[in-house]
Amino acid sequence: MASNTKIQWTSQTWNPTTGCDRISDGCTNCYALTMAKRLKGMGQAKYQNDGNPKTSGPGFALTLHPDVLDEPYRWKKPRKVFVNSMSDLFHARVPRDFLARVFAVMAFTPGHTYQILTKRPERAARILGDSSFAAAVETAMYDDDAYATLARGGLKSWPLPNVWIGTSIESDKHTRRADALRATPAAVRFISAEPLLGPLESLSLRDIDWLILGGESGPGSRPVESRWIADLIHQARQNGTAPFVKQLGSAWARNTTVAGKTVAAWGDTKGGDPQYWPNGLRVREYPATP
Template identity: 55%
Template sequence: MAESTIEWTDATWNPTTGCDQTSPGCDNCYALTMAARLKAMGQEKYQVDGDPRTSGPGFALTVHPDTLSIPHRWSKPRMIFVNSMSDLFHHDVPVEFIRDVFAVMADTPRHTYQLLTKRSKRLSRLADVIDWPRNLWVGVSVETQTYGFRVDHLRTVPSSVRFLSIEPLLGPVSVNLDGIDWVIVGGESGPSCRPVDPVQVRHIRDACVESGTPFFFKQWGGRTPKTHGRLLDGRTWDEYPAATVGAGV
């Protein structure tokens, strides 16, 4: 577990590491680049093959049972982003291990856990065979309208908070916000970042305002996450779901 620089969370916890590309939002995956850097620093839990800057081969999915005790050591309530370096609903993660991760969340109700996935079909399929802790927020990534189906899958999940991460925003996104409790929007960052359209950002913001859905604008993106700041129409948008369980925000 590590303190996080991500604006909408406090810390990260990675019971699995590794992933592979599933949609265009993965093209410039920060986790892959970070994994290569961490492996070069001697952290062997990141199994990277080749040079992600040139070949982008992905990095091996690995489960880490030794990390399951980490949240118990944190006495102060925190917002914890689960698997910033992986996807818990990747097809190579055993269902029993997913259950183990969820059990840790249930056993540490002082924390609020935020879990994000692109594997929405598996998330929906497993929803009925997992015990859902009240202090877990579950979200899906939606980078263009093509992946709006992930929102429909998310609506089938009995999570206390369902959220969307529309980051990187790569094209128009117009989704039905029924049953959605929070929306995060952000532009892409990194040397190969693709530009974000301000018109599309405002379109999503306006839909959230109209529906009463909390809206969080993370960044405009650029070579670094902070290159162009976070102001949207002269202000920051740092709204959170009202039904916050566990850690305060």
């Protein structure tokens, strides 16, 4: 399968918007924010708008990119597509009409599976749960001249069967995001507990299909404890949720010794190679899809 990303649980990224603003502890070392600064310096056109220095940064102002909306039409083979690896699709400054256009593209390309991850699930629940939004998606389908003839008959089903909606939960303080996710119509609901900053004792996995777990990587990364991950795998098993451990993070890799050397010294600086993990953490499962 073609891939333009190193993210283990997807095969393709697609960024109809770029830029964002930090909203919680999980955003402290946002890789997209750091990457945007670098891409701005390299002169990349999508990263020339500066965000608020208090919450965002150089090249990271929320910006719409209608010119990339047609990218998925060109991918001939089915792909798993992470929507907005460099942004948050449900950021307050992404207009509802633009969201409808993004969903229209996803409706037109049912062979691809789209994974949307947000730290703003309350807005996702409000918009996707409003029946007038499905009508707005249909309108956007008819408005697209190139595909209007395919839109005959309108949306075949809602929510779209090829769109997974997820929310990030980094600490126990934010487990209510799972409630907003449960209130969001979606074919597959998932939680990304990455970077995991503490045990998620109050998290309910009811109606959650997939759980991604991971420690933080990169400069200044905060440590994860293996038992937090083991507890969540156990809870996922009891609930019928598919667990996927992505990585144990840079702090774990620096501080864990295998065969006389740290994991980082073996070359795995992010703790992403399961061969070094404790047995019980070596799980990478995907949800059953509709």
